[in-house]
Amino acid sequence: MAAFAGNCYLTSSSRLNPTNFRQSLIPSSPCYCYYVVARFNEIVTKHLLEGALDTFKKYSVKEEDIDVVWVPGSFEIGVVAEKLGKSRKYQSILCIGAVIRGDTTHYDAVANSAASGVLSAGMNSGVPCIFGVLTCDDMDQALNRAGGKAGNKGAEAALTAIEMASLFEHHLK
Numbered sequence: 001m002a003a004f005a006g007n008c009y010l011t012s013s014s015r016l017n018p019t020n021f022r023q024s025l026i027p028s029s030p031c032y033c034y035y036v037v038a039r040f041n042e043i044v045t046k047h048l049l050e051g052a053l054d055t056f057k058k059y060s061v062k063e064e065d066i067d068v069v070w071v072p073g074s075f076e077i078g079v080v081a082e083k084l085g086k087s088r089k090y091q092s093i094l095c096i097g098a099v100i101r102g103d104t105t106h107y108d109a110v111a112n113s114a115a116s117g118v119l120s121a122g123m124n125s126g127v128p129c130i131f132g133v134l135t136c137d138d139m140d141q142a143l144n145r146a147g148g149k150a151g152n153k154g155a156e157a158a159l160t161a162i163e164m165a166s167l168f169e170h171h172l173k
């Protein structure tokens with residue numbers, strides 16, 4: 001049996017190779033995406049956003065098909081993502097935030113709420129909601145993942161958003 005990925009059918013042997021499914025990286029056209037970005041630790045989240053926008057540009061997603069909304073912190077991302085998802089106007093919702101450990105257990109509450117909020121938003125709306133929220137021990141770790149030594153996790157999350165939008169658009173309808 002062949003599996004459909006992007007524009008080509010894969011034979012059963014190639015179907016077993018997950019890298020073949022990168023062919024799903026043909027953005028749906030138009031590829032409407034909403035970015036929900038937390039303002040908290042903006043010094044980090046603005047770089048994650050830049051990375052994500054660069055990736056969309058690289059994959060020829062039109063600027064006018066992307067909207068950005070800023071929310072106070074990562075805790076607020078889920079409720080906004082779910083509302084946007086339920087509007088059915090977007091093929092993916094890319095959630096960006098940076099939770100950085102402090103002295104108390106507050107970090108765990110915010111990080112876990114952000115993760116479960118984004119997960120619920122996707123499950124309840126049926127629209128892929130992508131988790132581009134860093135959960136780091138310190139600012140160095142965060143900056144390294146926002147365009148520093150460890151790459152740009154915003155750019156990686158954007159790739160996931162394109163792949164999931166394409167999967168839903170082309171294969172799961």
Ligand SMILES: Nc1c(NC[C@H](O)[C@H](O)[C@H](O)CO)[nH]c(=O)[nH]c1=O
Binds near residue numbers: 040041072073110
């Ligand atoms: N400490 C961090 C927060 N805290 C703020 C919360 O997200 C929220 O806005 C507040 O509790 C009001 O509901 N947010 C982050 O994104 N990152 C943090 O490190």
Ligand SMILES: CC(=O)[C@@H](O)COP(=O)(O)O
Binds near residue numbers: 102106
């Ligand atoms: C999410 C956090 O870690 C932070 O803003 C809270 O810091 P603290 O635990 O020192 O109050």
